[in-house]
Amino acid sequence: xxxxxxLGRVVKALLVAIGLALSLVPIASAQPSSSTAAGSVVIxxxxxxxxxxxSDEELTALDEISSDAEIRHLVSAIENPESVLQVExxxxxxxxxxxxxxxxxxxWGRANFKPSCDxxxxxxxxxxxxxxxxxxxxxxxxxxxxxxxxxGSGVQAGACRGVADVYYGTVRKLGSGFYKGxxxxx
Numbered sequence: 001x002x003x004x005x006x007l008g009r010v011v012k013a014l015l016v017a018i019g020l021a022l023s024l025v026p027i028a029s030a031q032p033s034s035s036t037a038a039g040s041v042v043i044x045x046x047x048x049x050x051x052x053x054x055s056d057e058e059l060t061a062l063d064e065i066s067s068d069a070e071i072r073h074l075v076s077a078i079e080n081p082e083s084v085l086q087v088e089x090x091x092x093x094x095x096x097x098x099x100x101x102x103x104x105x106x107x108w109g110r111a112n113f114k115p116s117c118d119x120x121x122x123x124x125x126x127x128x129x130x131x132x133x134x135x136x137x138x139x140x141x142x143x144x145x146x147x148x149x150x151x152g153s154g155v156q157a158g159a160c161r162g163v164a165d166v167y168y169g170t171v172r173k174l175g176s177g178f179y180k181g182x183x184x185x186x
Contacts, residue, residue, distance in 0.1 A: 042068045046075040054162055061159040065109025065151070073105060074163075104167065111150040111160050113167070116142035120171070128181035136175065140168035 040063050043050060047059075050071075054062055062071070099121070100106040106114040116139060122128065123135035130138075143164035151157035179185045 040068060040071070042071045042075075046071070046079075049075050049079055053166060054159060057155050058159040058162055061155040062162075065111075065156050065159060070105050070108060101167075108160055108163050109150065109156070111143075111146045111163075113143055113146060113164075116146060124175070124179050124181060126180045126182070129183050130181060131183035131186055132175060132179045132181065133186045134183070135179075135181070136168060136171050139171065140164060143167055 043059055043063050050059055050062070066074075099118075100114040101117040104113075104117075106112070106117065119142060120135060120139040123130050123138065124132070128135070144161050147157050147160035147164055151160055176185050
């Protein structure tokens with residue numbers, strides 16, 4: 001029996017939910033500071049949403065390591081929670097399979113998140129006896145290790161680790177309904 005790969009759905013839903021909640025919080029600086037590199041048009045157009053997760057320095061690095069499509073996907077997940085829920089409605093049965101990060105990017109710049117997402121899918125599957133919290137902690141460690149492998153240290157690695165933290169926060173917030181393992185659903 002197959003169950004859905006929840007990681008992408010969970011990540012996208014949490015990104016969107018967090019983005020909606022954070023959009024209600026006043027931000028001290030609504031525009032990039034003059035010391036911030038101009039960055040891509042996509043980052044400039046979406047600065048308010050992105051700056052809730054990334055410093056100006058990390059936004060510059062995010063611009064360097066991300067395609068415009070990846071940044072648009074991230075912004076969409078932050079700003080549009082309803083779209084995630086509509087995609088998931090009418091799905092019928094759920095299947096957990098090793099299919100990467102589903103609706104979230106399998107890679108971010110040079111960081112390949114797909115193997116980490118696949119391992120997380122397996123950890124959430126009925127054949128797993130690992131507790132959900134342990135699955136999620138291992139997932140975050142895998143993502144951050146991949147950021148280190150891809151970028152070493154520095155601002156680009158920090159921007160990548162910020163994306164990893166968002167993925168982790170998403171599965172912690174929304175993953176309980178998708179966990180099918182025999183361990184604790186904690």
